[in-house]
Amino acid sequence: MDPVRVPPPDLPLEVDLIAHSYGAAVRARGATSLGVGWSTTDVQMLRLSVLCDLLDQADPAVPVHVHDLGCGWGALWGLLQDRTAPPVAQYTGYDITPEMIHTARRTYPAAGQRVRFVLSAHAEEPADYGFVSGTYNFSDGAAPSVWEPYVEESLRHFLFQCRKGMAFNLLHQRRRTDRPMYYTDPQRWQDWLEAEAAPRGGRVWCRDDYLEDDFTLFVRFPD
């Protein structure tokens, strides 16, 4: 069944300030884990490699087109560029922070036509698989009543652009702190994703066994 067309998300006012903060981080720290707000390279890469579990279920011989929403300086492309099973034929990274997009383009100057970095809060065309790592973590103190509808709208639009599957992570509520971050319950988002994916026959699963403060939800659609 074809998904019903979904409009691009409305962004809450907080998102402007969030882009500003991420811009300052990457200006100060460059293309590093701290430049995108992760405490270490290990936790950044672990999150990204867990997301890539989704590709382990793909036909290893069929090249894929991938979207990355909230790509930062493109760390996910660094992991995907040499992947062979399946090979990534096309990668598009989207980010709301101009400095992130500039840094990504500078980090991968020879990436050529396989790669695009686009200043946008939403994917502009379909792809096979979509990935979202850390994009909704920093909420700048926005109330859940504001943040959750925004995250849903943003993910719903992204999901609409993903033909074969999508994976995203969020911060786990069991490690809630006083920082202005969005912490949540995996079951709340698993229920949401199952409801969104059901009309397309999507299979949903969760991993929360890799870091105390994170979980990842996956959805795969039938071919």
Ligand SMILES: C[S@@+](CC[C@H](N)C(=O)[O-])C[C@H]1O[C@@H](n2cnc3c(N)ncnc32)[C@H](O)[C@@H]1O
């Ligand atoms: C924690 S960083 C993670 C970057 C990258 N995914 C990584 O793991 O290295 C979150 C990124 O999401 C971007 N971002 C936040 N909200 C966004 C939105 N609504 N649409 C696109 N990008 C967004 C920020 O500018 C920032 O670069």
